[in-house]
Amino acid sequence: MIRRAVLLALLLWPLTGAAHESRPAYLELIESSPGTYALTWKVPRRGDLILPLQPVLPEICSDTVPPAQSVTPGGLLVRRNIDCGDQGLTGAELRIDGLSASITDVLARVTLANGDTQTVILKPDTPAFIVAGAQSGWAVFGAYLVLGIEHILFGIDHLLFVLGLLLLVNGVGLLVKTITAFTLAHSVTLGVAALGFVNVPQAPVEAVIALSILFLATELVKRRRGRIGLAERRPWLVALTFGLLHGFGFAGALAEVGLPQSAIPLALFSFNIGVEVGQLLFVFAALLVIAGLRRVPQVWPGWVEVLPAYGIGCVAAFWTIQRVAGF
Numbered sequence: 439m440i441r442r443a444v445l446l447a448l449l450l451w452p453l454t455g456a457a458h459e460s461r462p463a464y465l466e467l468i469e470s471s472p473g474t475y476a477l478t479w480k481v482p483r484r485g486d487l488i489l490p491l492q493p494v495l496p497e498i499c500s501d502t503v504p505p506a507q508s509v510t511p512g513g514l515l516v517r518r519n520i521d522c523g524d525q526g527l528t529g530a531e532l533r534i535d536g537l538s539a540s541i542t543d544v545l546a547r548v549t550l551a552n553g554d555t556q557t558v559i560l561k562p563d564t565p566a567f568i569v570a571g572a573q574s575g576w577a578v579f580g581a582y583l584v585l586g587i588e589h590i591l592f593g594i595d596h597l598l599f600v601l602g603l604l605l606l607v608n609g610v611g612l613l614v615k616t617i618t619a620f621t622l623a624h625s626v627t628l629g630v631a632a633l634g635f636v637n638v639p640q641a642p643v644e645a646v647i648a649l650s651i652l653f654l655a656t657e658l659v660k661r662r663r664g665r666i667g668l669a670e671r672r673p674w675l676v677a678l679t680f681g682l683l684h685g686f687g688f689a690g691a692l693a694e695v696g697l698p699q700s701a702i703p704l705a706l707f708s709f710n711i712g713v714e715v716g717q718l719l720f721v722f723a724a725l726l727v728i729a730g731l732r733r734v735p736q737v738w739p740g741w742v743e744v745l746p747a748y749g750i751g752c753v754a755a756f757w758t759i760q761r762v763a764g765f
Contacts, residue, residue: 461512462543462559462585464695465493465534469551473526474502474519480694482513482542489513489542494533498523512694526550533566545585545695555698557581557705578701579708586712589691590720595647595757596684597720598750602654604724605746606661607673617721619674623681624688625710631689632697632706640690641765647687648757650680655751662747688713 464480481491488509499522507516522530527548534544537560544560548569557578558567590596603620607613630636654676657669669676688710697705 465546477518479516492535496530527569537565582705582708583712586709587716590716616673620677620681624685627685643686645761651754658747
């Protein structure tokens with residue numbers, strides 16, 4: 439238990455803000471007729487601050503009607519209709535001003551009138567790309583795979599839930615069963631929500647996700663006091679149940695950037711694979727740290743043993759209050 443307490447300190451970073459601080463911005467251009475595009479720009483915010491990011495188009499492009507913008511719970515939404523002349527955007531450079539000075543990615547998607555679609559992820563070190571038109575399915579797969587990996591690795595609430603399971607589960611066989619149950623559950627709800635079969639408001643989902651972490655913290659306290667709770671007796675059942683809720687959380691993040699209409703199944707599949715890859719990377723990292731700590735001949739003070747339960751519980755309680763207050 440003491441080694442696991444140290445693991446908690448090593449794997450978690452400051453958790454005083456929101457749990458999804460790395461959601462990407464989104465730029466979409468759909469060509470309705472040669473050279474004419476409908477532009478959608480979504481930029482996230484950090485608390486009350488909207489990130490100072492701005493798409494930069496070729497000088498030949500101009501608005502045909504005044505832009506429309508609105509502030510949403512997730513950030514700023516801008517819609518524009520632009521005319522880029524007879525040549526259009528093919529071969530032109532699109533750039534995101536301010537991206538180099540941020541830690542946010544941008545998912546950019548261009549759909550031409552002939553049906554060709556290009557999807558790219560722009561990062562601070564690569565804030566621009568050339569509109570090429572046709573793109574292979576592998577490029578779409580790669581873009582959404584990266585989005586899935588980044589979402590889980592920077593989705594601190596999801597990782598904290600997985601960490602709580604790791605602290606409760608003993609034995610490789612039971613751990614595999616528990617992680618598999620969590621994976622299957624959130625894959626199902628991610629799919630049905632992303633495809634539009636189920637529509638669940640995100641604010642309550644995020645609050646209940648925080649409550650699921652708080653529940654695991656109470657189960658850790660029970661074990662500390664010599665009581666065996668439900669999560670320790672049947673962790674796979676807890677993972678399966680709460681995994682359904684976490685899947686709706688994943689779907690909400692995916693909804694912010696959308697799915698390419700020409701490759702919805704591929705994009706959804708690759709995003710889900712990315713989530714699983716990121717989750718497994720975290721689990722492997724945690725297990726490596728545990729194995730390393732077992733080799734350290736160190737006598738830890740007794741108070742260290744209570745860190746996991748109270749650390750997880752305090753963070754989860756803060757998120758619960760914050761998210762309920764935001765309804």
